[in-house]
Amino acid sequence: MYMKEVAASLYPWDLANQTAEVCVDNLVKHSNVNSVYLVGVMHKEKRPLTSLFYTLDPVRKYYLPENSRVYYYVDPEDFSNTKMKPDFTEREFLKEKDWLDDLIRCARDKGLKVGVEISHTFYDTKKAAENNPELLQKDIYGKAIDKFFCSNNPDVHEYMKALFLSSVKHHDVDFIQTCMMLFNEGKAVEQPWFLKEKDPENRLGHLLGILRGGCFCEHCGAKAKAMGYDWDKIKKVLKELADTANSVCHGNIEHIMDNHLLLGSNLTDAGFLLENPSLYQWMEFRMKCITELFADIYQSIKAVKPGVEFRYNNYLRFPEYAGLDFKAVKDYVDSIRDSDYSEQTGAKDNFRYKQNTILKIRRGIGCEKPIIAAFACRPNATPELIKESFKVLSTLGIDGLSLGHYDGSTIELLDAVKDGMLQAGMELCTK
Numbered sequence: 001m002y003m004k005e006v007a008a009s010l011y012p013w014d015l016a017n018q019t020a021e022v023c024v025d026n027l028v029k030h031s032n033v034n035s036v037y038l039v040g041v042m043h044k045e046k047r048p049l050t051s052l053f054y055t056l057d058p059v060r061k062y063y064l065p066e067n068s069r070v071y072y073y074v075d076p077e078d079f080s081n082t083k084m085k086p087d088f089t090e091r092e093f094l095k096e097k098d099w100l101d102d103l104i105r106c107a108r109d110k111g112l113k114v115g116v117e118i119s120h121t122f123y124d125t126k127k128a129a130e131n132n133p134e135l136l137q138k139d140i141y142g143k144a145i146d147k148f149f150c151s152n153n154p155d156v157h158e159y160m161k162a163l164f165l166s167s168v169k170h171h172d173v174d175f176i177q178t179c180m181m182l183f184n185e186g187k188a189v190e191q192p193w194f195l196k197e198k199d200p201e202n203r204l205g206h207l208l209g210i211l212r213g214g215c216f217c218e219h220c221g222a223k224a225k226a227m228g229y230d231w232d233k234i235k236k237v238l239k240e241l242a243d244t245a246n247s248v249c250h251g252n253i254e255h256i257m258d259n260h261l262l263l264g265s266n267l268t269d270a271g272f273l274l275e276n277p278s279l280y281q282w283m284e285f286r287m288k289c290i291t292e293l294f295a296d297i298y299q300s301i302k303a304v305k306p307g308v309e310f311r312y313n314n315y316l317r318f319p320e321y322a323g324l325d326f327k328a329v330k331d332y333v334d335s336i337r338d339s340d341y342s343e344q345t346g347a348k349d350n351f352r353y354k355q356n357t358i359l360k361i362r363r364g365i366g367c368e369k370p371i372i373a374a375f376a377c378r379p380n381a382t383p384e385l386i387k388e389s390f391k392v393l394s395t396l397g398i399d400g401l402s403l404g405h406y407d408g409s410t411i412e413l414l415d416a417v418k419d420g421m422l423q424a425g426m427e428l429c430t431k
């Protein structure tokens with residue numbers, strides 16, 4: 001089968017330590033890569049993520065990035081409608097260079113496709129929590145949710161739009177990709193202690209988990225009311241349900257029997273939604289907000305560069321619990337990268353999750369738009385697992401592959417990409 005793209009991510013510090021040429025040459029030579037992108041706004045996360053030390057970096061053993069810095073030029077004028085302003089690196093070895101333009105220059109020299117990624121958090125989360133907690137999502141009890149910004153807050157909404165717009169307006173990129181965090185999806189509610197055997201799927205627990213998520217801020221309230229929702233009723237009903245969901249961990253004794261009867265039962269998640277139309281309405285409201293956000297970002301970048309590709313990098317197990325509905329956003333994305341890395345955990349489910357997720361996305365966005373399947377080329381993945389993964393992927397109608405990630409990889413694992421493609425009958429075809 002034909003692959004349009006084999007993509008790989010690079011970080012500014014990879015380029016600084018190894019040079020763009022060395023990174024890109026390694027990727028082309030060992031892994032057939034024909035598309036590279038800079039993780040240009042990166043959250044605070046130790047690199048490499050899944051191994052202790054770098055294997056390909058001649059300068060550093062590991063690296064601790066700053067919180068959500070922008071590593072390339074954006075125009076301050078683009079941010080005039082929001083009080084949020086981008087932060088740039090303060091690290092000496094990264095200052096004074098536009099890392100996106102550096103990668104673009106190298107990619108263009110070698111005839112590759114090139115892009116930029118805005119990662120999970122697009123603004124300093126610690127600074128926001130300390131100075132502007134109103135930018136963050138609120139849970140049903142009014143508590144700010146760490147790291148999750150509310151896109152219904154006009155400052156956040158404008159900032160997001162400006163960041164995407166400024167990135168494509170001032171740089172010669174073919175695509176802009178994002179795994180930005182959407183509505184906080186909470187945390188699954190545990191099944192009660194007395195069940196002899198737990199259900200590994202725990203579907204009802206995952207649905208109830210979103211009652212621990214967001215958002216219930218004033219901006220969401222105003223927007224929901226303007227859209228015709230009975231926000232006060234929704235909040236009242238969901239507070240009761242949240243008390244039931246949280247009764248065990250919060251020691252809320254009044255709701256503990258409700259919790260045990262509900263989670264001990266085999267009521268389906270659909271059954272629970274039928275009982276609670278307010279929960280459905282809140283989920284529908286969130287879905288409409290995320291669709292509108294995607295539409296706003298999509299239309300604003302297309303207005304300045306019609307040919308630029310907008311790619312969502314899906315990392316969510318249950319996108320609908322974060323407000324993302326692939327059918328609803330299909331007109332506002334050009335492609336989806338599915339960020340599954342089963343290979344690094346031994347693919348114990350025999351790639352079932354990877355398979356299910358790719359089909360779910362295909363069902364949502366249709367056959368016209370490309371799906372780029374990610375895979376792990378870092379420990380504990382092995383060359384054998386990568387090859388096995390490609391054989392499964394070759395049956396799923398994908399359009400491309402995407403390495404996760406070069407910075408944790410080894411030459412042996414990079415070579416497995418080329419070999420795996422050959423063995424799975426995947427051929428690069430850029431037309």
Ligand SMILES: [Zn+2]
Binds near residue numbers: 137
């Ligand atoms: Zn909100």
